[in-house]
Amino acid sequence: MATYLEFIQQNEERDGVRFSWNVWPSSRLEATRMVVPLACLLTPLKERLDLPPVQYEPVLCSRPTCKAVLNPLCQVDYRAKLWACNFCFQRNQFPPAYAGISEVNQPAELMPQFSTIEYIVQHGPQTPLIFLYVVDTCLEEEDLQALKESLQMSLSLLPPDALVGLITFGRMVQVHELSCEGISKSYVFRGTKDLTAKQIQDMLGLSRPAVPMQQGRPLQTPEQPVISSRFLQPVHKIDMNLTDLLGELQRDPWPVTQGKRPLRSTGVALSIAVGLLEGTFPNTGARIMLFTGGPPTQGPGMVVGDELKTPIRSWHDIEKDNARFMKKATKHYETLANLSAANGHCIDIYACALDQTGLLEMKCCANFTGGHMVMGDSFNTSLFKQTFQRVFSKGYNGEFRMAFGANLDVKTSRELKIAGAIGPCISLNAKGPCVSENEFGIGGTSQWKICSLDPSTTLAIYFEVVNQHNAPIPQGGRGAVQFVTQYQHSSTQRRIRVTTIARNWADAQTQLQHIEAAFDQEAAAVLMARLGVYRAESEEGPDVLRWLDRQLIRLCQKFGQYNKDDPNSFRLSESFSLYPQFIFHLRRSPFLQVFNNSPDESSYYRHHFARQDLTQSLIMIQPILYAYSFHGPPEPVLLDSSSILPDRILLMDTFFQIVIYLGETIAQWQKAGYQDMPEYENFKHLLQAPLDDAQEILQTRFPMPRYVHTEHGGSQARFLLSKVNPSQTHNNLYAWGQESGAPILTDDVSLQVFMDHLKKLAVSSA
């Protein structure tokens, strides 16, 4: 057959969807026996350069409990101008505007190539986007200066009619009134006292808008513009004054004595930001951008005290229940995150410090709202500066990539139900016939809200097959899913992206080979990984590893070919052959192995893992390794210690780091200076090639990865050595025999040992 690989790739390109299974088992019982759930990765706003949006409203099914959008799977009677909804079978009349349609004159939304289509539905005045800067002033002078310059620079990158606001904080929290008149004023709040949104709004002299509004619609009450203008002004009006205001920002004036941390009131600052936006512009696209250089040390949301001798909590502290402030702080930020998400506003966290800043406690702010999380050592680094610039990046069509206020609604044909979603979203608690009682991730709903997203944001959505065993499937029957994403485009237009897909049902008892052949092992690995990481956030680490192992063994038992109790006979077909390797690397990954990282680092890695598309997610699970040598053109090589050779340069991409590693001989040649001799120019080229390739990644990826340039014996070589499969260790050194590869000092099992164990367990009849 034209392989499923092509089918899978074409569907991803067109619809932004990857399913774990592309031929679906037709009964609930059989589906659970598949081990890997029926699920998909969805990139709602996948960049489609060839898909011009249509300028009319989508046609909806008239059944109130359905309201599916007209799509290529619907049966159409062109003569009678009727269409049958493929989800609920309701017959619907076409609206009058469709009077002229026929078989040869189809509207775009009926054509198969428009299984994904985008509608522009709002015209006329729109509410502008809002950017509220929340800035920590407890920074070192150099750091603060660099941050100020980045903020000033960003004013040139904002959409000109966007609104901007500024809150600064340290021991106190200052809300700056932005005006074009000479004197700048601010409202000062104590950083120790938490306030409700209403109190904040009262103290700032705002009043709540009377009418709840739909995201992006213009405000109704005439006095709104006057009230909000004091703290949130259009960039094109306020840019010069705000540039000066930013330029004049000083370090927090409260002295920090020896052995103490600065008093940082992040919790109150964020409360005020959320309350301010709620009171002025609910339900419109807004970014609260928190810039912080250290942990919150006072007030609600404090993560550590101000005594330096008390270190900030580590994973060991948390395990031993020795993290005093964690629960309360997490609760504070979760409340804020939920409030902000309910208002359609996202919270970004830009945390630059050598020590932890409390990302563990604050992560919900970014994770619930779709906001960014950027972690760096200092604001005075290219990692922060360039990453921050990319927040405002534009796509190929010159439009901002960022989008706001997305509402994702999923509909399924009746044999399927929705079990949940994992990604940067919150539940909208939309109950209905499509919603399953079993929850995977954020469940109990068929709708989620993503307050901020871009063309790479990807959700994992889990389904449940509910057809009873032995219920007849109609011949050639297909199941269908429709994803409807309403959102606010960066131009402030409202748009709707509709993706409708279908897959064949198959009887697992008689057609297992078809189901097998259509398995997408890459998608399955990422979908299982997201589930594992989601569980790891709430369960104990070892339980998740045991669960992953159990699922893997069951999968091998079901789909492997083998003779009982004969591990050597074990085979996996091509569509499954890479899956165990993904699981092996996932088990070793920083997403599930936390003790090598701080809690903040783990939160950072997990944050990005829960929203990236499939390709990037796979890089995170199983980093890519390229080898450069004189033996041939650059090539990808196994992520294995045997790939580390003296006469090679390796480039490793883990998504979070780009590591260039010079083999021993290469390093010695470089030390000897051969690259500077004209007759050895090709050596110079060899050294340069991985640097050029690294630059391509460094210049485009968000967030910008850490760049590590190291060599054999270098202390930073550990970045590479800890990732590769340790096929050669001090334990099996002499058994190996050959002089190839660099042995790794570890007691971790290698992939070979892992596979041996797996085969033994899979074939065992016990």
Place this chain on the structure above:
Amino acid sequence: SPGPPSAPADPAAPPPRALGPPPQGSVGAAPRAEARPSAAPCPEQEECSVSADTVLAPLRAALDSCRATVQKQVCNDIGRRLTVLEDAWAQGKLSAPVRKRMSLLVQELQQQHWDAADEIHRSLMVDHVNEVSQWMVGVKRLIAETRDLPTGE
């Protein structure tokens, strides 16, 4: 021979006697990178001989044309920043790339290529913020206000 990774080699020590030189000639590894277009449209390494006046005079002229319609305070603010630019230029505080790109910006402004001028302002803010942040927002504003002037200007 394989062994545990050794301690970092002493940088002053010569390579082991057994190490020969790398292979010569164009064997194998051709660099993968395609030629990357440079950010600025002109080479910035050569000595920049743009005079301050070729940049400041058109900017001040543009500002003058705004005074009739644009708020006085805004004009004064822009004017103040142009003076900061002039002083920085005179004191040799601006690097060659900045001076070169400013002269391009002014050319685009004079030809009413507003978007192009805007792009150059943005690229200067992104690439040289520490040199330009004090006054560039004035230039940005000047472009925006000049663009919005009633036609005929």
